[in-house]
Amino acid sequence: MNYFTALLVAAGLPVTAGLSTAPTTTAIPVAVTARVSPNPAPNLVPVASVQAAYQTMAAQAQTPALPNSTIAWLSSASASSPLNPAEQMIELINQVRQEKGLAPYTINPVLMQLAQERAVALANGPFTSDMAQYGWPIQMEMAAGLQAQGMGAENIAEASSVQEAFTLLMASPPHAENILNPSETQIGVGVAPWGSGVAISELFMGPNT
Numbered sequence: 001m002n003y004f005t006a007l008l009v010a011a012g013l014p015v016t017a018g019l020s021t022a023p024t025t026t027a028i029p030v031a032v033t034a035r036v037s038p039n040p041a042p043n044l045v046p047v048a049s050v051q052a053a054y055q056t057m058a059a060q061a062q063t064p065a066l067p068n069s070t071i072a073w074l075s076s077a078s079a080s081s082p083l084n085p086a087e088q089m090i091e092l093i094n095q096v097r098q099e100k101g102l103a104p105y106t107i108n109p110v111l112m113q114l115a116q117e118r119a120v121a122l123a124n125g126p127f128t129s130d131m132a133q134y135g136w137p138i139q140m141e142m143a144a145g146l147q148a149q150g151m152g153a154e155n156i157a158e159a160s161s162v163q164e165a166f167t168l169l170m171a172s173p174p175h176a177e178n179i180l181n182p183s184e185t186q187i188g189v190g191v192a193p194w195g196s197g198v199a200i201s202e203l204f205m206g207p208n209t
Contacts (some may be wrong), residue, residue, distance in 0.1 A: 085162050085191035085198060086112065091185065092166045093179050093202075102182055111188025111203045114140050118201035119190030122156055129154050137203055148186065149206030153178050160197040169202075178204050 060084040084092060094104035118140070121131050134140045139150045139151030155175045169175040178184070185199035 018120075063116060071158075084198040085114070086189040088162045089166060089189045089191065089202070090187060090201065091131065092162075093189075095179060100180055102180060103185070105187035105204075106185060108146075108148060108186040108188050108205070110144055111141075111186060111205065112182070112190070113188070115201040115203045116190030116192070118154075118156075119192040119199050120156065122201060123192040123194040123199035127156070127158060129156055141203070141205070148208045150181075150183055151205045153181070153184065153204040155179070155200075155202040155204075157200045157202075158194050158197065162191065162198060162200070165198065165200050173189070178202070 050109050058065050090105065090107065098105055114137075118131065118134060118137070121133060130136055136152065137154040141151050155169055155178050157165040157169055159168060169179065180200075181204065185207050188203040190201045
């Protein structure tokens with residue numbers, strides 16, 4: 001008689017035959033990155049969101065494993081930078097890609113426009129990549145006439161600054177995977193005011209087809 005069964009007997013309660021005493025586990029949702037083809041299935045898997053990844057980030061080391069040169073770039077960046085916020089994010093992304101031996105992203109003007117619209121939608125809420133007015137990124141990209149390999153990848157973030165958003169994204173494996181994906185070659189970034197901070201959409205795709 002195990003401990004759990006003894007408790008039932010002592011309390012005068014019936015003992016169910018074959019009752020398992022194995023502990024139950026609860027699945028903890030984690031952020032995942034969806035990679036969809038130009039012809040997506042009807043039910044798309046949500047792309048990674050920074051909000052969903054905060055829980056896993058908290059369990060990691062407080063200092064993200066960023067290259068020293070990238071950390072130096074973050075430290076030297078200031079509000080007086082001639083770059084606008086979207087350009088600052090692209091500079092950060094291309095900096096870390098080059099440090100990893102990857103080709104820098106090229107800026108796609110259409111992706112830039114789409115990302116800016118999505119950033120504004122994020123700032124107005126809710127925080128999701130499945131936007132009521134635009135749908136998933138690939139749906140918006142296809143509606144805009146884009147045709148490329150690896151369409152549909154997006155990182156979204158809400159943070160106090162572009163620098164903080166970049167640090168959070170790089171500290172989250174599924175988001176860093178988008179940033180450092182060697183198969184992706186084109187990028188669009190949108191940044192919109194969000195309270196006292198910023199809302200950011202990053203769209204990634206491969207070569208045009």
